[in-house]
Amino acid sequence: MSFMRTVTVALTGAAGIYGGLVLYREYFVKAQYTGNEQLFGKTAIVTGANTGIGREVAHDLARRGARVIMACRDMKKCEEAREKIVADSFNTNVVCRECDLASIESIQNFAEQINKDEKYLHLLINNAGVMWHPSKLTKDGFEQHLGVNYLGHFLLTNLLVEKLSKCSPSRIVNLTSSMYKRGQIDFDDLNNSKKTFNAKIAYEQAALAIVIATQEFCRQYPNSGVTATCVNPGITRTDIARHTIDKSFFSRVIIGPLLKAFMKTPMQGAQAVLQCALDPKLEGQCGKYFSDMKEEPVGANAKNDKDAKRLWLISERWTRLKK
């Protein structure tokens, strides 16, 4: 009897702590972007908009009246998400367009369609990404993190910058991770093909490449009227963990829900992205880095201008922007 009582007390205590953590996350950790900018007449592209943070950003932009182009690789998932966004936001000006960031050809086709068919483009949210993906090459032979998270968005940005510039002031928001601080650009083996593959190192390198290229973008396009910002959304419970904690049944069912208490919801993760996209105070400011809605100085490993130029030139060649 006393054993049962002990178990009951322990379970009640654990449930109380868990509930407390959830409440803490909901009411104290949560930072919310409170600006009420309206986006009627504005056009925004969100990559990877069918789930997670991207879907919440697309949803919010739609609620504000923007024309939202959801750039996704899986059209079925995209259409399902689009229908929900339209139903919730009462904005029918939300469309799906195919864009697989693991394929140069797909990105080129997508950008060509945008440049031909869209009258305006004011916002580009480079959100799609993979984390700790097992070793696998993209269609063009790039390591997945480098190819999708960094090179794919690098190419997309450069193919759309003219259109963004014509609609200036316009903004680009590049999602990255605070793990960029641990990253290194390995110029001898940028594509992770010589050394033993380590998904964590590959993710960190891609995250750093995003931060470096965001600043180099500002030097490459100084008078374009287009600003680029990079943002770490904070630890958010999304499908991003599909190659890590969500891999095993035990992790999914036991560890996943426990960790959930400490993590942001996708809507909370989206707030930092919305701030970078919309906050009038950031108008004209290029190359900033935000983490959890606070501006932070860019880390020392992302500040070498010579490395930035070198990375930019390699990226231009590898994505066939320049021979």
Ligand SMILES: NC(=O)c1ccc[n+]([C@@H]2O[C@H](COP(=O)([O-])OP(=O)(O)OC[C@H]3O[C@@H](n4cnc5c(N)ncnc54)[C@H](OP(=O)(O)O)[C@@H]3O)[C@@H](O)[C@H]2O)c1
């Ligand atoms: N969640 C976090 O804690 C966290 C922390 C730091 C940074 N971030 C960054 O935040 C961004 C959004 O992540 P999330 O947490 O929302 O992840 P998520 O729920 O896994 O969403 C990722 C999105 O990217 C898409 N995607 C993946 N590969 C693609 C490809 N080849 N072409 C086009 N789209 C592709 C996915 O499409 P499918 O559904 O078809 O796979 C999905 O729509 C990522 O860049 C991530 O690195 C997240």
